[in-house]
Amino acid sequence: MGLLQQPHPMKATCRDQSKYCRFHRDYGHDTEDCHDLRNQIEALIRRGHLGHYLKSREVTPRPKGPPERQINVISGGPTADGSSTAARKAYARSTLEKHTRPEHEPKITFGVGEVERSHHIDALVISIQITNAQVKRVMVDTGSSADVLYFDAFNRLDLTQGDLTPVASTLIGFTGDSISLLGTTMLPITIGEEPRVKMVMTTFMVVDLPSAYNVILGRPTLNKIQAVVSTYHRTIKFPTLAGVGEARSDPRESK
Template sequence: MIPQEAVRPSLRLHGLVEKQIDIIGGSAFGGHNISGHRAYARAAIEKHPRQREEPEIAFREGEVEYPDHNNTLVISVRIANALVKRVMVDIGSSIVILYFDAFQKLSLIKKDLNPMASALIGFIEDSIYPLGTTTLSITIREEPRSKIVMVTVMAVGLPSAYNVILDRLTLNKLRVVISTYHQTMKFPTRARVGEVRSDP
């Protein structure tokens, strides 16, 4: 009989590190020209003055409704003048993705889009060419604990179970702290901490 320990994969380190594997890629979203990348680089290294003290953001065990889950964080947000459901929070995305069905329901037309020459690579198996980009307002939660930002969104002509994918740049602008385990994201506002729970 084989001892139980022998069939378990070992979690101990073996030997020295022989190589390093880094992520290779461009900036998160510095545009498609030299000036855009320079602006992105300046923003990345620019120091901001110390801001006023903000409320503490914390997650507690009692906030978990279903402890044993493996769910994506899906929320509702206001885009322009519409409440949009099925918005996936994706810190791996570098731009807000607006799917074509939601694009049409927002009463947008292709003339509202700025052309985009670059292909979207790594989004699906094949590279795709977006319909274009536009700037829209995104609001999370209601007053008084709400936040609003103007963001660049990329419209794509693909079917999806989601209406929108919310990217990490927007989340950083909103200064959101995310817990997928708690299925919640929290953020500072002038009226203390705002909170958005999963709304699949």
């Protein structure tokens, strides 16, 4: 079996003393970031010398060549950046500004004990309160640039056409199709359980399409409540004045 060729130690001038490479036996970068070590390991794998080390590990195949097609997520609509060019430029400038962080922001963590079933592919589906109604089958989708309220749920909230604001924007769906909006409506939503709850005003894009869900909660609201999403733990967590609030996915609703 070919062995790794040990290089000569690097010159110790102007090296970052906080990082040490065991392969080069010198400072300057971490072992995990060593390109020389990585290249030699890959060469040994190609020659078949490390096969018995790889049998017990999952090997991720790497596609060759450029991608042949693109699959999009839900995008578009009059989101936080607005519909006009001027509004989008103003939004882009605002994202570059530094904002002060709260002095006592609760630490958000996820523990191993919070996972009921480690191997799952369930969607993250939660319940939230919209106005005075508890709404189930709310899918949390970090890939969506809009918060979506389906028309069936809109009607069951006892809302009418007078609660809709006409818009000229469209949404781009998963397949690339343009989806016309019935309008937008701004509603208060409450998420979490007392006393660790958050209430925010959310602008929903209302669409008349068949769906397994009542609502899609996208990035605008998730960012507004500073949510940290873990599909593995089937939970979203967010800071509140009373500590860390959370909304857990219902496995039955997810299926």
